[in-house]
Amino acid sequence: MxxxxxxxxxxxxxxxxxxxxxxxxxxxxxxxxxxxxxxxxxxxxxxxSREVLVDAIMQSWVDRVTEATDKVLAFEGSDRDLLLRWFETYVELITLHKGGAAKITCAMGDEESPIRTKCQVLSGAAARVIGLLAERGAVRTDVDAVQVCRLVGGVATVADTSELGPDQVRPLLEVVADGLVVRG
Amino acid sequence: MxxxxxxxxxxxxxxxxxxxxxxxxxxxxxxxxxxxxxxxxxxxxxxxSREVLVDAIMQSWVDRVTEATDKVLAFEGSDRDLLLRWFETYVELITLHKGGAAKITCAMGDEESPIRTKCQVLSGAAARVIGLLAERGAVRTDVDAVQVCRLVGGVATVADTSELGPDQVRPLLEVVADGLVVRG
DNA sequence: GAACGATACGGAGACTGTCTCCGTTTAGCA
DNA sequence: TGCTAAACGGAGACAGTCTCCGTATCGTTC
Missing domain, CATH: 1.10.10.60 (Homeodomain-like)
Incomplete structure (x- = not known):
C-alpha cells in the first residue's frame, strides 16, 4: 500500500x-x-461498507477482551462468581460503543460476516472460560461458546438499547449463570 | 374522525x-x-413517527400473545416445560416481524415509549406465567416479569437478527429456564 | 532529477429515504 | 346547495449513501 x-x-x-x-x-x-x-x-x-470500517475499529477492544479474560481466569472464588465476573466483563466491553453489542452478537456464528474474526476472538474467550469450568465439572457441557456468547450478547444488546445500568444487568446475568452451572 | x-x-x-x-x-x-x-x-x-405506526400494527399480535398465554397456562406438564413452552411462544410471536423483537425488548420498562402499552401486555403475560409458577414455588422470586421479558427478548433479538431456527433457539431458552426454576 | 505509469485522491452528483408545507379537495353539516 | 373545517397529496427541502471520473501524487526506472 x-x-x-x-x-x-x-x-x-x-x-x-x-x-x-x-x-x-x-x-x-x-x-x-x-x-x-x-x-x-x-x-x-x-x-x-460500514461493517468493514467497524471491523477495523473493533480490533483494539477485541484485544482488551482477551486481556480481561486472562484476568478473570486467574480469579480465585466460586465457579459461579467466576462465570458471572466474565459475563460482566463481556457485557461491559461489547457495549463500549452504542450499537456494538447488537452488531457483534448478530454476527456471531456467521461465517460470512465481515466482523467474523472479532466474533471468533470473543467466542474463543468464552470457550476458554467455559472450558475451564467444564473441566471442573462446574457447568453443563451441552452449550457451546457461541451459544454462551449469544445468551450474554442478548443481554448486552438489551442493556445497550435500553440503557440499563450494571445494577439492572446483573440479575439478568445471574439467571444465565445459574442456568449454566450444573445443578447442585 | x-x-x-x-x-x-x-x-x-x-x-x-x-x-x-x-x-x-x-x-x-x-x-x-x-x-x-x-x-x-x-x-x-x-x-x-415510524414508532407510532409500528404501535398500531402491533395491536393485533399483542392480542395473540394474550391468547397464547392462556393456552400455555392450561398446559399440564412439568413447571420447567410450561415455562419453556411460554418462552418459545413468546419468541415466536415477537419475531413475527423482522426487527420487532429488538424494538419491543428495547422499549420494555420505558414509560415514555410510544409502544409501552404493548410492552405492558407482554410483561403482563409474563407476570401471569411466572406468577403461577411462583405460587407453586417453582421459580425464583427475585426476578420480575420485565426482567424475564428482557432475558427472553434478548434471545429473541439474537434469534431474529441472526436468523436462528427454533432448534438453535431452544437450547438458549433452556438455559434461561433452568436459571429461573428453583434449584432442586 | 525527470519522466511516467500505477495508485490514490476528492468531491460533485445520482439515488434513496424522511418529513414538511401549503394549495387543493372533500366530507358533512346547516 | 352552499360553506367551512378537516383531510388530502405531492413537490421539494434536507440528509445520508455510494459512485464515477478527472486530477494529483507516489515511487520506480533510467
Whole structure:
C-alpha cells in the first residue's frame, strides 16, 4: 500500500472510532470522511461498507477482551462468581460503543460476516472460560461458546438499547449463570 | 374522525403490516404511503413517527400473545416445560416481524415509549406465567416479569437478527429456564 | 532529477429515504 | 346547495449513501 493511502486509512479509523463513540454506529460516514479530511470516495475505497470500517475499529477492544479474560481466569472464588465476573466483563466491553453489542452478537456464528474474526476472538474467550469450568465439572457441557456468547450478547444488546445500568444487568446475568452451572 | 380519514388510516396500517412483514421495520414509509394510495403527508399526519405506526400494527399480535398465554397456562406438564413452552411462544410471536423483537425488548420498562402499552401486555403475560409458577414455588422470586421479558427478548433479538431456527433457539431458552426454576 | 505509469485522491452528483408545507379537495353539516 | 373545517397529496427541502471520473501524487526506472 502506498504511504499516503496507509496514512489516510489510519486516520479514518482513528476519526471513526471517535465519531462512533460520540454518536453510535449509525453516525454519518460522510461526516467521518469530512472530519478525517478526506473525500467520501477515499473512505469508501478503503472501507467498502460500514461493517468493514467497524471491523477495523473493533480490533483494539477485541484485544482488551482477551486481556480481561486472562484476568478473570486467574480469579480465585466460586465457579459461579467466576462465570458471572466474565459475563460482566463481556457485557461491559461489547457495549463500549452504542450499537456494538447488537452488531457483534448478530454476527456471531456467521461465517460470512465481515466482523467474523472479532466474533471468533470473543467466542474463543468464552470457550476458554467455559472450558475451564467444564473441566471442573462446574457447568453443563451441552452449550457451546457461541451459544454462551449469544445468551450474554442478548443481554448486552438489551442493556445497550435500553440503557440499563450494571445494577439492572446483573440479575439478568445471574439467571444465565445459574442456568449454566450444573445443578447442585 | 372523518370517514375518509378513518378509511385511509385503516388502509395504511393494513399495507404497513404487509410491507413490514416483507421488508422488515426499516422499510420505506413513502413506499407504504404509495402502496396505500395516499400521499406521504397523509401517512405522516396519521402516524407522526415510524414508532407510532409500528404501535398500531402491533395491536393485533399483542392480542395473540394474550391468547397464547392462556393456552400455555392450561398446559399440564412439568413447571420447567410450561415455562419453556411460554418462552418459545413468546419468541415466536415477537419475531413475527423482522426487527420487532429488538424494538419491543428495547422499549420494555420505558414509560415514555410510544409502544409501552404493548410492552405492558407482554410483561403482563409474563407476570401471569411466572406468577403461577411462583405460587407453586417453582421459580425464583427475585426476578420480575420485565426482567424475564428482557432475558427472553434478548434471545429473541439474537434469534431474529441472526436468523436462528427454533432448534438453535431452544437450547438458549433452556438455559434461561433452568436459571429461573428453583434449584432442586 | 525527470519522466511516467500505477495508485490514490476528492468531491460533485445520482439515488434513496424522511418529513414538511401549503394549495387543493372533500366530507358533512346547516 | 352552499360553506367551512378537516383531510388530502405531492413537490421539494434536507440528509445520508455510494459512485464515477478527472486530477494529483507516489515511487520506480533510467
Amino acid at each position: 502506498r504511504a499516503d493511502a496507509q496514512r489516510n486509512r489510519d486516520r479514518i479509523v482513528e476519526v471513526a472510532r471517535e465519531v462512533f463513540r460520540e454518536q453510535g454506529y449509525d453516525a454519518s460516514l460522510d461526516l467521518v470522511a469530512k472530519r478525517a479530511g478526506v473525500g467520501a470516495g477515499t473512505l469508501y475505497r478503503h472501507f467498502p | 372523518r370517514a375518509d380519514a378513518q378509511r385511509n388510516r385503516d388502509r395504511i396500517v393494513e399495507v404497513a403490516r404487509e410491507v413490514f412483514r416483507e421488508q422488515g421495520y426499516d422499510a420505506s414509509l413513502d413506499l407504504v404511503a404509495k402502496r396505500a394510495g395516499v400521499g406521504a403527508g397523509t401517512l405522516y399526519r396519521h402516524f407522526p
